[in-house]
Amino acid sequence: MAIAALHEPLPDDPPALLADEDPASKKQALEELLRARRLQRDAPPLRGGDRRLSPIGTGLAAVDALLGGGFPRGQLSEVHGPASSGRTGLLVSLLARVTRGGALAALVDPLDCLDPASAAAAGADLSRLLWLRGPRCAAEEPTAQTLVAAAAAVATLAGSGLFDLVALDVAGTERARRALPGATWVRLQRLVEGTPTALLLVGEAHVACGPGGALLALEPLGPRWSGLPGPARLLASLATRAHAGRHAVRSAELALGALA
Amino acid sequence: MFGGLHSPRPLPHEGALLALARDFTPRVEVVAPTAVLLDLHGLGRLWPTPEELGRALVAAAAARAIKAQVALAFSRAVALVLARARPGLTIVPAGGEREALAPLPLALLGLAPEREELLRRWGLRTIGELARLSAKGLAERFGHEGPRLVRLARGEDDGVLVRAPLPERFELTLELDWPVDGLEPLAFLLARVLEPLCAALVGRGRKAAALAIELGLVDGTTHARRLAPASPSGEARTWRTLVLLDLEAHPPRDAIARLTARAEPTAARPAQFSLLDPALPSPERLAETMARLVAWTADGRGGAPQLVDTHRPGAFVVGSFAPGALPVAAPGPEPASRFALRAFRPPRLARVTLQAGQPAFVSAPGVRGSVAACAGPWRASGDWWDVAWSRDEWDVALASGGVYRLFRDRLREAWFVEGELD
Numbered sequence: 024m025a026i027a028a029l030h031e032p033l034p035d036d037p038p039a040l041l042a043d044e045d046p047a048s049k050k051q052a053l054e055e056l057l058r059a060r061r062l063q064r065d066a067p068p069l070r071g072g073d074r075r076l077s078p079i080g081t082g083l084a085a086v087d088a089l090l091g092g093g094f095p096r097g098q099l100s101e102v103h104g105p106a107s108s109g110r111t112g113l114l115v116s117l118l119a120r121v122t123r124g125g126a127l128a129a130l131v132d133p134l135d136c137l138d139p140a141s142a143a144a145a146g147a148d149l150s151r152l153l154w155l156r157g158p159r160c161a162a163e164e165p166t167a168q169t170l171v172a173a174a175a176a177v178a179t180l181a182g183s184g185l186f187d188l189v190a191l192d193v194a195g196t197e198r199a200r201r202a203l204p205g206a207t208w209v210r211l212q213r214l215v216e217g218t219p220t221a222l223l224l225v226g227e228a229h230v231a232c233g234p235g236g237a238l239l240a241l242e243p244l245g246p247r248w249s250g251l252p253g254p255a256r257l258l259a260s261l262a263t264r265a266h267a268g269r270h271a272v273r274s275a276e277l278a279l280g281a282l283a
Numbered sequence: 284m285f286g287g288l289h290s291p292r293p294l295p296h297e298g299a300l301l302a303l304a305r306d307f308t309p310r311v312e313v314v315a316p317t318a319v320l321l322d323l324h325g326l327g328r329l330w331p332t333p334e335e336l337g338r339a340l341v342a343a344a345a346a347r348a349i350k351a352q353v354a355l356a357f358s359r360a361v362a363l364v365l366a367r368a369r370p371g372l373t374i375v376p377a378g379g380e381r382e383a384l385a386p387l388p389l390a391l392l393g394l395a396p397e398r399e400e401l402l403r404r405w406g407l408r409t410i411g412e413l414a415r416l417s418a419k420g421l422a423e424r425f426g427h428e429g430p431r432l433v434r435l436a437r438g439e440d441d442g443v444l445v446r447a448p449l450p451e452r453f454e455l456t457l458e459l460d461w462p463v464d465g466l467e468p469l470a471f472l473l474a475r476v477l478e479p480l481c482a483a484l485v486g487r488g489r490k491a492a493a494l495a496i497e498l499g500l501v502d503g504t505t506h507a508r509r510l511a512p513a514s515p516s517g518e519a520r521t522w523r524t525l526v527l528l529d530l531e532a533h534p535p536r537d538a539i540a541r542l543t544a545r546a547e548p549t550a551a552r553p554a555q556f557s558l559l560d561p562a563l564p565s566p567e568r569l570a571e572t573m574a575r576l577v578a579w580t581a582d583g584r585g586g587a588p589q590l591v592d593t594h595r596p597g598a599f600v601v602g603s604f605a606p607g608a609l610p611v612a613a614p615g616p617e618p619a620s621r622f623a624l625r626a627f628r629p630p631r632l633a634r635v636t637l638q639a640g641q642p643a644f645v646s647a648p649g650v651r652g653s654v655a656a657c658a659g660p661w662r663a664s665g666d667w668w669d670v671a672w673s674r675d676e677w678d679v680a681l682a683s684g685g686v687y688r689l690f691r692d693r694l695r696e697a698w699f700v701e702g703e704l705d
Contacts, residue, residue, distance in 0.1 A: 083620045106685035111705035112622040127564060127606060138702065139588035139599040141623035153604045155576065155585040159628070176576055183572040185564045194625075195649075246680045246704075248656060256658040258678040261622045261686065261704065279622040 078237075079188055079221045081113060082120045085275040089267040090237045094221045096187070099212040099233035101224040103194075104241030109263040110225050111136070112279040113241070114190055115145045117223070122148035126187035129180045133157035133165040133173045134195055153186070164195060167202030174207050181215045181222055189215075190223040193230060200230070212236075232269075240266040247278065257281065284333060285444075286321040286340060287354040287366030295348050301447060303347055307340065313447045318367065320359055322444050337372040356380060361438040364391050364410070380438030385411025392435060398425075410436045451487065453546040455480050462501045462538035466527055469539060473523045476544045481519040484548055490515035491546035494522055496530075499541030506535040512574070513605045514566030515549050521567040528574045563608065573604065580604075594665045595672060596690075596701070597626065622704055624688060630699035633689065642679050642689060647700045652681035664693075678704065 078093035087093050094100045094117070104110050114130075115137075121128040123146055130137060135156040143149060155176055157169050165173075173191060180189045193200060208224075208231030215222045215233075224230055232238045244262035260278040267273045286307075288300055300319050304311040310322035323336060330336035333355050344351035354365035356375035361384060365373045368387050375383045387410050389399055407413050414436035421429030431441055455476045463469055484491055493511035500506055510525050579585035583601055591598040633647035642654045659677030666672055673693040680686045686704040691697070 106703055107622075107680075107705050109622055109705060111625045111703075112620065115623045116620055135584075135628045136625045136702075137588075138597070138624040138626045139590060140597070141621070142588070143590055145621055145623065149588050149590070151606045152587060153585070154588050154601065155579040156601075158584070172578065176579055179572060179575045183568060185568060185572060243684065246656065246678075246686050248658060252656070258658050258686065258704070277620070280619050281621065 079117065080120055082116045083113065083277060085277055086113065086239065086265055089265060089273050089275050090239065094188075094223060094237050095235055096219050096221045097216050098236035099208065099215060099222045099224065099231060100236035100238065101226065101230060101232040102239045102241065103224075103226045103229055104263070105227055105243060107246070107261055108241035108243040109261055109277065109279045110194065110241055111141075112145075112261070113239075114192070114223070114225050115142050115147065117188060118142055118152055118190070119145040119147040121188045122151040125151070127151050127153065127185055128188040129153040129155070129186045129190070131155045131173045131176050131180070131189070131191045133169050133199075134192065135159065136192060136194075153180070164197075165199050167199045170196055170199045170203055174203060174211065177211060177222070178214055181211065181218065181220050184218050184220065186220055188221050188223065190225060193224060193226045195227065197227070237267065238269055242266065244276070284323045284336075284355055284357055285359045285362040286323050286336075287318065287356075287359075287362035287364075288321065288340065288344070289318045289352045289363075289366040290344075290349055291317075291352065291370075292350050299347060299349055300351070303340075303344055303349060303351070306343060309449065310444060310446050312444045314363060318363065320363055320444060322446075323355070333374045337374055341372050356383070356438075358438045359440050359444060360435055367391055381411075381414060384436065384438050385409060385414065387411075389413060392432075394432070398428075398432075451489070451548055453480055453484055453489075453491070453548055454543065456541065456543040458541050459539065462540045464538040466530055466534075469530070469542075470523065470527055472542055473526055473544075474519065476542055477519040477522050477526075480544055480546055481517050481522065484546055485517045485551070487548070488551050489548040490517040490551040491522065492549040493547040494526070495543075495545040495547070496526055497541075497543040497545070498535050498539045499543070500535055500537040501540050502537045504537070506533075506539075508533060512566075512570035513603065514570055515551070516567050516570065517551060518567055521571055524571050525574050528571075528577065532577060564606065569604075594663065596663070596674075597628075624702045625705040626702040627700055630690075630701045633698040633700045635689065635691075635698040642677055645679060645681065645687070645689065645700070650681070650685070650687055650700050650703075652683035652685075654679045655682040656680045659689075660691075676701075 078091070078095045080087045080093035102110050102113055118128045118130065119142065128151065130152065132154060137154060139149060142152065157165050157173065177189055177191050180186055211222060212233040242264045244264055246258055247260045247262055248256055249259040250256045258281055260280050263277050263279065265275050265277055288304060290300055294300060294317065300317065301311060301313055304319045304321050307326065308321050308323060312320040314320055326336060330339055337353055337355050340353045341351065352366050352370050354362045354369065354373040354375070356362040356365065357377050358380045361375055361380040364384060364387060365375065368391050389402060389407060389410060392410060402413065413432065416433060418430040418433040421433055425432065434441060457472060457476050459472070463472065492515045493509060495507065495509045498506040508529055510529055512525060516522060573580060576585060586601040587604045589600050589602050591600060631647040631650065633645055633650070635642050636644040642657055644653050645651065657677050657679040660675035662675050664671070664673035671694065674690040675693065677689045678686065679689055688701045688704060690699055690701055692699060
């Protein structure tokens with residue numbers, strides 16, 4: 024089924040259906056409504072529904088196809104890649120996908136890197152995004168204490184069960200990361216197991232990934248420019264190649280468009 | 284027996300008369316700001332005779348600097364009318380109600396002005412004259428109000444005493460036999476205080492919008508904290524967690540000898556769940572989670588980002604995280620996939636070498652290399668009436684990898700790397 028078809032409005036006007044006097048047709052109308060509602064992949068499940076079953080899609084068709092639908096819930100997943108490989112664009116797209124559907128997302132950002140304007144341009148509902156920023160510091164890297172506190176905050180967020188997505192951005196924290204206890208990632212993986220939360224690490228190189236988590240490595244292919252060199256030239260997109268899985272056996276090329 | 288209290292002079296403060304009445308009985312009706320009725324049944328063991336009770340009321344009023352007129356009678360209407368009519372203490376024996384009211388002017392009955400004027404035109408001046416009229420005849424002229432007026436004039440009660448509700452004060456204090464030191468033993472004591480407090484709140488259909496905790500310390504000082512989460516709660520477990528988390532961050536400086544919890548009540552509004560809309564997060568769990576993250580959110584660095592209505596680059600504020608209901612909107616088209624700015628805060632000061640007016644080499648902390656390709660400049664400026672800014676922006680791709688956004692601050696004549704395009 025095409026993605027576009029999943030976002031079509033509900034088939035009929037609910038009040039008109041429910042006003043029908045015939046109980047059988049009323050029941051059928053309600054069932055149709057529920058069925059249509061369940062087919063909206065963006066929306067979190069109905070009250071009492073099991074959220075653990077559906078992965079969280081990124082909104083990028085090529086990446087979702089690579090990951091088998093998206094990032095799995097109840098697992099620690101990872102996206103890593105060097106500078107300008109599209110990690111942040113992918114993260115922002117994921118945040119937008121979750122918050123647009125009415126669910127909550129949290130981003131623990133020790134280096135205070137998120138640009139809210141980029142997130143809004145990607146379609147994120149910022150009121151449903153909890154953004155925890157690291158302390159302001161002149162250094163390029165956060166201190167080890169900041170990263171320890173960030174891991175503790177991720178544990179709190181994942182344990183609350185309130186958020187569909189909890190992301191920790193550890194790109195640019197190589198030295199500080201060495202000070203973290205070795206069991207940190209195992210502990211986070213155990214904590215998130217069985218919950219409806221997808222835990223995502225964003226980094227420059229491979230850090231950790233749960234046994235059932237999705238691992239996505241991004242390889243930059245360089246910027247694409249529009250127009251000839253000169254005043255009219257624009258940065259059109261960033262091309263990147265995404266490799267999925269531990270042995271990077273599946274890959275796809277992406278082009279992330281320019282900011283609005 | 285009933286008592287009427289009336290103050291012909293202004294009261295020392297609003298509610299002074301009610302507070303005086305409540306010293307004698309909880310069954311008090313506030314008839315007017317300067318008049319209250321007391322149900323004095325069952326006080327015979329404390330004040331054996333009506334005279335003693337009346338004198339006690341007068342003395343209590345004098346002690347509170349209230350010049351009160353007191354009347355005791357076996358009818359509420361009589362007690363109230365006589366309290367308004369006669370100074371000092373008036374006691375009406377059983378059966379003497381009608382005689383006590385008879386000489387008093389009609390105005391004391393508190394009738395509607397047009398009704399009182401009509402009775403005056405009939406030649407009636409006193410309550411006794413009204414009492415002598417036939418109830419049937421008055422009913423033919425005034426309808427059902429006629430017999431009621433006659434009963435009132437004869438000192439017979441209609442209806443019941445409407446008790447003023449007691450003020451809602453949700454406060455509990457626990458005096459400890461031995462001082463406790465540390466949060467672990469305090470957790471058990473908090474449960475002993477908060478569970479009955481929350482049960483009382485819930486029993487009255489209330490929740491606590493805020494909770495004030497006062498810890499009396501061994502050194503004689505008081506450690507006071509006030510918690511006001513985003514959403515009211517009536518759950519003892521939630522409040523206990525919030526209090527413990529707060530005390531972890533702000534521990535008392537000595538052992539605790541006394542514990543007082545005072546809730547600020549608010550009406551409990553039941554949530555209306557929807558069959559088709561996504562469920563909102565539980566307010567209690569959200570408040571608990573946010574309390575655990577107070578180290579990140581206390582200084583305003585954590586929360587929900589909000590864009591500001593300005594063209595100034597990178598302008599945003601961080602508000603409190605309180606997600607509401609999903610706005611009703613038709614599903615729009617899927618936003619196109621975009622790269623995002625990975626911001627450097629603050630922007631990194633850079634040295635930029637230009638060639639033919641374009642950046643050729645960039646050197647900044649963490650960003651260094653020759654420029655392979657670039658686009659720009661785009662000039663932007665604004666806020667000249669406030670804190671002005673003006674800049675030329677460039678998107679540059681370094682030969683060593685990475686695409687960055689640079690800008691030259693035209694007011695400070697300096698180059699900065701704003702962030703990485705990722």
